[in-house]
Amino acid sequence: MAIIKPFMASRKFSSTIGSGTGTGVTFAIAATAFTDDAGAPATAFPGSFAYYVLYINAQPQTADTSTITTTTITIPGGDVLDGATPILIEIVVN
Template identity: 60%
Template sequence: MPIIKPFMTSLRFTATMGAGTGTGATFAIAATEFTTDTGDAATAFPSTFAYYNLYVNGVLQPGNASTITTTAITIPDGDAENAGTPVLVEFVIN
């Protein structure tokens, strides 16, 4: 019988593609460019989490479409998107 952790929560961070820097494979958006669900400025992404979901313009992206650290999310070729395109990163934490 699998052990189910008794507590799970999620944290969501929002920004726009215009907040990113770099081009092509090095395009990234710093964690400090995001806001939290409460509207506060983010300082860092969680260091431990079960998984994360990336939504670009409301569309869930494949798992290999980004990489993430506590300081930034890298979205290769994200600079090709319109600067106003919304980006949402959702972390599921257990």
Template identity: 70%
Template sequence: MPIIKPFMTSLRFTSTIGAGTGTGATFAIAATAFNDDAGAAATAFPSSFAFYNLYINGVLQPGNTSTVTTTSITIPDGDAENPATPVIVEFVVN
């Protein structure tokens, strides 16, 4: 039987640290503070995905640096970053 690879694609969302709220362990950025690849305002993050990558200032972050839900991404101590620092969340979905 041949192996059929699942369909894979990615969805990217961009924002800045300044769009986040909270401090320390509760610092989070709402999904609605992000724009999608088309430049449109995001309404939510995907509810089902294979994995996601977080880039802060263009640098890929370790997997234990954040947690994500459909409504936000939590980045503990992210409030210590410069507010203009870019944040990119890339979801790989299948």
């Protein structure tokens, strides 16, 4: 039987689409382009988490919209959005 960790918390990171690089399937935004819950520049996304939710312009996105690592979030096709479009990532850690 798997061990269920009793602690859950979330970390939020915000940026804009204009902080991303690449085009099409390679469009990505570096973790360092985000600010964290405290308003400080982020250095990396959590390496271990239960799940994350990507919000584009305050709208939650489906799981197939992005992939995340400790250094970047990849949003295929995100380069077609307006550069001022807000991005929020909520990462639930345990």
